[in-house]
Amino acid sequence: MTQMSLEALAAAVPDGALLALPPDNSLPSVALAKALVRRGAKGLRLLGVPVSGFATDLLIGSGCVEEVQTSAVSLGEAGFAPRFSAAVKAGAITLRDATCPAIHTMLQAAEKGVPFMPLRGVIGSDILAHRPDWRVVQNPLSERPDPILILPALHPDVAAIHAVMADAQGNVWVGRRRECATLAHASRKLLVTVERVVRGNFLEDERLAPGTISATYVEAYAVAERGAHPVALLDEYGFDAAYVAAYARAARTEEGFRAWVEEHVFGRAAQVAAE
Numbered sequence: 001m002t003q004m005s006l007e008a009l010a011a012a013v014p015d016g017a018l019l020a021l022p023p024d025n026s027l028p029s030v031a032l033a034k035a036l037v038r039r040g041a042k043g044l045r046l047l048g049v050p051v052s053g054f055a056t057d058l059l060i061g062s063g064c065v066e067e068v069q070t071s072a073v074s075l076g077e078a079g080f081a082p083r084f085s086a087a088v089k090a091g092a093i094t095l096r097d098a099t100c101p102a103i104h105t106m107l108q109a110a111e112k113g114v115p116f117m118p119l120r121g122v123i124g125s126d127i128l129a130h131r132p133d134w135r136v137v138q139n140p141l142s143e144r145p146d147p148i149l150i151l152p153a154l155h156p157d158v159a160a161i162h163a164v165m166a167d168a169q170g171n172v173w174v175g176r177r178r179e180c181a182t183l184a185h186a187s188r189k190l191l192v193t194v195e196r197v198v199r200g201n202f203l204e205d206e207r208l209a210p211g212t213i214s215a216t217y218v219e220a221y222a223v224a225e226r227g228a229h230p231v232a233l234l235d236e237y238g239f240d241a242a243y244v245a246a247y248a249r250a251a252r253t254e255e256g257f258r259a260w261v262e263e264h265v266f267g268r269a270a271q272v273a274a275e
Helices: 006-011 030-039 054-061 082-090 100-112 126-130 179-186 241-250 254-266 268-274
Strands: 018-021 044-048 065-070 094-097 116-119 135-138 147-152 158-167 190-198 220-223
Touching: 006 030, 006 190, 006 220, 030 054, 030 158, 030 190, 030 254, 044 054, 054 065, 054 082, 054 254, 082 254, 094 126, 100 116, 100 147, 100 179, 158 179, 241 254
Parallel strands: 018 044, 018 158, 044 065, 065 094, 158 190, 190 220
Antiparallel strands: 116 147, 135 147
């Protein structure tokens, strides 16, 4: 576990990596996504866990993404993710359809160290025609016909989250978003941005330990105040609906998106947000 700068954290995500990002209601690191845009990352394969939002649309629009595997990409009340929609229509990215339960199941298989896990509920949908890596087999424990879906374990190269805080040992506190722990366990490398670093050891605190990801699973972290903005961060700050709506309006066109990125990722607005 290492503390580093935000830009160094972005450099730790190799081009072409399978990068897992939580949804907008579960601690995504928008700060790291913006740093990846500034770095000029290429060929990323994004995994929405289980859906994708603001950070994914920003990375796609900036030309950082080759493939997206997710069950949905949305900006919530602001509507469809405009750069994702444009990229799919233009054939600029590969889209691998999934479902929320399927993505969680594949990550749970990786977390448990098993090659696959079964799942019900997808059989009968046309998504199976587009996922040759998902297999329907006979339930080996049943004596009657009982098809069941087998999903392969999924090990992201990198997972990126934004936590409220890290302690002196490098443990990070994610509060009630315990699904981030499964993501940490399943991924080969976990990179975290945090609001602040505090003294003590979360794992020795009965109140904080249940919401803590051990430093054992943290490759590196960086301090990035308001690093989840414009999405909400637990009880720290709320969702900035006006900011997302303004982004959605600008990103309807390539020119509008470029102007928005110049201001909010490279320009004065980005500097103010970091201060």
